[in-house]
Amino acid sequence: MSRTRAGSGRVTLRDIASAVGVTPAAVSMALRGSNRIGKDTTERIQVAARELGYVTNSAGRALRAQRSGSIALVVPNTSQHVFGHPYFMHLLVGVSEVSDSRGAPVIISTSVESEHGINAYERLLRSQVADGAIVASAAAQDRDLESLVASGLPVVLIGRSVTLPDAVWVGVDDVAGGELATRHMIEEHGARRVVHLSGPLEHQSALDRLDGCRRALAAAGLPEPRVIQGDFSEDSGVAAARELLDQGLDADAIVVANDEMAYGLMRTLADAGIRVPDDVGLIGFDDFGLARVTTPGISTIRVPAELIGGRAASELFGLLDGDEPAERHVVLPVQLVVRGSCGCPLSAHDKN
Amino acid sequence: MSRTRAGSGRVTLRDIASAVGVTPAAVSMALRGSNRIGKDTTERIQVAARELGYVTNSAGRALRAQRSGSIALVVPNTSQHVFGHPYFMHLLVGVSEVSDSRGAPVIISTSVESEHGINAYERLLRSQVADGAIVASAAAQDRDLESLVASGLPVVLIGRSVTLPDAVWVGVDDVAGGELATRHMIEEHGARRVVHLSGPLEHQSALDRLDGCRRALAAAGLPEPRVIQGDFSEDSGVAAARELLDQGLDADAIVVANDEMAYGLMRTLADAGIRVPDDVGLIGFDDFGLARVTTPGISTIRVPAELIGGRAASELFGLLDGDEPAERHVVLPVQLVVRGSCGCPLSAHDKN
DNA sequence: CCGAGGTGCTATAACGATTAAGCACTCGAT
DNA sequence: ATCGAGTGCTTAATCGTTATAGCACCTCGG
Numbered sequence: 001m002s003r004t005r006a007g008s009g010r011v012t013l014r015d016i017a018s019a020v021g022v023t024p025a026a027v028s029m030a031l032r033g034s035n036r037i038g039k040d041t042t043e044r045i046q047v048a049a050r051e052l053g054y055v056t057n058s059a060g061r062a063l064r065a066q067r068s069g070s071i072a073l074v075v076p077n078t079s080q081h082v083f084g085h086p087y088f089m090h091l092l093v094g095v096s097e098v099s100d101s102r103g104a105p106v107i108i109s110t111s112v113e114s115e116h117g118i119n120a121y122e123r124l125l126r127s128q129v130a131d132g133a134i135v136a137s138a139a140a141q142d143r144d145l146e147s148l149v150a151s152g153l154p155v156v157l158i159g160r161s162v163t164l165p166d167a168v169w170v171g172v173d174d175v176a177g178g179e180l181a182t183r184h185m186i187e188e189h190g191a192r193r194v195v196h197l198s199g200p201l202e203h204q205s206a207l208d209r210l211d212g213c214r215r216a217l218a219a220a221g222l223p224e225p226r227v228i229q230g231d232f233s234e235d236s237g238v239a240a241a242r243e244l245l246d247q248g249l250d251a252d253a254i255v256v257a258n259d260e261m262a263y264g265l266m267r268t269l270a271d272a273g274i275r276v277p278d279d280v281g282l283i284g285f286d287d288f289g290l291a292r293v294t295t296p297g298i299s300t301i302r303v304p305a306e307l308i309g310g311r312a313a314s315e316l317f318g319l320l321d322g323d324e325p326a327e328r329h330v331v332l333p334v335q336l337v338v339r340g341s342c343g344c345p346l347s348a349h350d351k352n
Numbered sequence: 353m354s355r356t357r358a359g360s361g362r363v364t365l366r367d368i369a370s371a372v373g374v375t376p377a378a379v380s381m382a383l384r385g386s387n388r389i390g391k392d393t394t395e396r397i398q399v400a401a402r403e404l405g406y407v408t409n410s411a412g413r414a415l416r417a418q419r420s421g422s423i424a425l426v427v428p429n430t431s432q433h434v435f436g437h438p439y440f441m442h443l444l445v446g447v448s449e450v451s452d453s454r455g456a457p458v459i460i461s462t463s464v465e466s467e468h469g470i471n472a473y474e475r476l477l478r479s480q481v482a483d484g485a486i487v488a489s490a491a492a493q494d495r496d497l498e499s500l501v502a503s504g505l506p507v508v509l510i511g512r513s514v515t516l517p518d519a520v521w522v523g524v525d526d527v528a529g530g531e532l533a534t535r536h537m538i539e540e541h542g543a544r545r546v547v548h549l550s551g552p553l554e555h556q557s558a559l560d561r562l563d564g565c566r567r568a569l570a571a572a573g574l575p576e577p578r579v580i581q582g583d584f585s586e587d588s589g590v591a592a593a594r595e596l597l598d599q600g601l602d603a604d605a606i607v608v609a610n611d612e613m614a615y616g617l618m619r620t621l622a623d624a625g626i627r628v629p630d631d632v633g634l635i636g637f638d639d640f641g642l643a644r645v646t647t648p649g650i651s652t653i654r655v656p657a658e659l660i661g662g663r664a665a666s667e668l669f670g671l672l673d674g675d676e677p678a679e680r681h682v683v684l685p686v687q688l689v690v691r692g693s694c695g696c697p698l699s700a701h702d703k704n
Numbered sequence: 705c706c707g708a709g710g711t712g713c714t715a716t717a718a719c720g721a722t723t724a725a726g727c728a729c730t731c732g733a734t
Numbered sequence: 735a736t737c738g739a740g741t742g743c744t745t746a747a748t749c750g751t752t753a754t755a756g757c758a759c760c761t762c763g764g
Binding site: 375377378416480 | 712
């Protein structure tokens with residue numbers, strides 16, 4: 001099918017031009033569909049391009065156009081935010097879908113070291129490797145990120161940012177999520193004494209989820225939650241369980257800021273003979289895959305990561321197109337997903 | 353810290369040159385450490401570069417050098433191989449680690465449509481967007497892939513390829529894995545009647561795993577396995593379980609070609625009151641995350657996906673550097689991971 | 705005092721694509 | 735016939751970087 005000419009060196013506009021008997025400029029215009037080139041010539045050029053297997057050289061085009069046509073997904077690789085987490089995969093899927101539809105390559109970037117005083121994010125954009133970047137939640141206080149946003153380069157952040165009010169970001173309503181989870185435990189399962197296992201409180205989403213939990217309790221006229229701080233890792237869920245076991249688990253519901261901690265916690269409680277949901281109700285947050293496959297399944301608040309990624313990409317392309325966005329801040333809704341861990345009865349296989 | 357000059361247009365070699373009072377050529381040489389430029393001038397140039405926040409323009413460099421410095425990870429997005437699967441995340445982590453250490457951006461590519469008779473893989477490379485590509489297991493028979501490999505462009509395949517003997521690939525010893533899994537069930541758990549739930553048999557790895565299973569049985573003087581063909585999806589595990597339940601589960605071990613099917617199968621058997629491992633032993637394949645968190649945990653054959661990705665990247669860089677690889681085919685070993693589903697007794701929390 | 709050989713930079717060209725400006729020609733309207 | 739407006743192409747310049755050739759100057763050996 002493809003009349004490829006292996007190893008025959010690259011085919012450039014010049015090759016087509018000399019094959020057809022015009023100048024490279026004419027070929028360029030013809031291939032871009034300019035009406036300045038005659039219909040007949042245009043056709044001959046298109047045929048020749050196909051036959052020679054012409055592919056536009058991206059470097060040449062990028063140099064001329066002053067834009068590469070690619071976007072970057074930046075994942076700061078910290079102990080807290082491990083690249084390789086399902087979350088990023090979901091984001092990536094969303095980003096790549098939108099990006100594909102625009103024919104824009106996606107560059108994955110995970111390094112963070114500074115070089116010559118210019119941080120990796122900025123380097124990526126200034127070097128014209130990518131025209132814009134989506135930055136997946138760095139720590140709330142990231143100096144590099146701050147300078148990146150300040151530089152005015154096209155950047156979309158994943159996750160609500162309080163410290164960077166000018167930044168464009170796409171996030172999720174974590175407060176509502178925390179509230180929803182807690183209210184479910186209160187209203188459906190009669191919880192009155194609630195433990196909240198939070199994420200690291202330098203993360204905005206951890207703060208917001210805790211905040212939501214507090215609000216729900218306050219609204220119900222119940223006392224403050226007992227808060228244990230974790231770090232979103234399964235291990236910290238295990239640690240929290242140990243702490244609760246040591247000090248006496250005096251609660252009827254545990255609202256956890258993510259599913260991984262919830263899993264570690266549940267597993268450890270089970271080892272100690274405390275059954276979820278019979279002895280204590282449990283609800284997680286995220287629903288990136290884990291919560292569905294545990295026993296019991298973890299009731300949780302679903303974060304539409306794929307949607308977030310897609311929306312972030314759309315916003316970024318908007319910035320690149322020069323559209324000043326109507327909303328600089330996009331908040332997507334979360335959704336309660338009921339499984340077994342909260343205590344809800346489930347029909348035979350009410351998975352998903 | 354960074355003396356960034358927001359929006360002040362790009363800083364080029366020319367800017368540094370005129371700041372220092374030399375030509376762009378001198379600046380270029382100085383920054384690349386040429387000894388043709390005086391020590392004193394070199395230093396002044398470096399200082400100016402830092403102060404102006406100079407970053408090499410990748411398009412300019414790529415155009416001149418005839419190479420972009422990036423590599424691509426191509427994931428054909430078919431129903432069978434869904435981009436977004438943990439497998440690809442692990443690959444990506446491995447690739448990106450090696451790639452980062454060489455300062456090479458990684459481009460994720462997932463589209464497959466052909467355009468002007470040139471497939472997406474080839475387009476990516478011919479356009480000089482990437483210098484080489486790692487292609488994550490397409491179907492065994494992929495015309496586009498065939499033509500890509502034939503074109504001689506720098507490509508490393510993930511997974512053993514029988515149909516493309518000239519291709520460079522990095523895979524895993526699936527036969528040994530299938531054998532190992534089956535032998536474990538035979539030798540440790542006395543299995544004599546074995547069911548094998550395979551992957552789609554147009555996939556080499558599915559074939560190899562089945563082959564391994566057969567060999568182990570033959571070596572033990574046992575009869576052929578009863579083979580049910582799945583498609584690596586959880587749903588096909590569910591379907592297989594139904595089939596077994598309908599026809600009567602006459603087996604003491606089920607060797608499954610991946611963990612997702614094993615999970616679907618196990619879940620469905622459990623619903624029917626058949627307990628794993630008490631009523632029948634089960635062993636999976638892959639260990640990409642799922643197998644660890646189910647109840648019981650799924651004993652499985654671990655595929656070192658991250659390692660594969662890293663090795664593939666290394667091989668690709670080797671190709672790009674012009675080293676003719678000693679081995680065009682890299683086979684990495686698999687490892688048995690014992691959890692609960694096979695019937696092995698486990699210490700309190702022998703997870704991982 | 706002259707040529708050989710450094711040293712340290714400049715000048716130039718090239719990578720490939722694109723676009724503004726320009727040129728030659730045709731055609732219709734005046 | 736003559737001007738104005740197309741039509742269809744070419745010319746030339748540009749994007750930023752870098753390799754190669756070359757030029758000016760200095761120094762040292764003879």
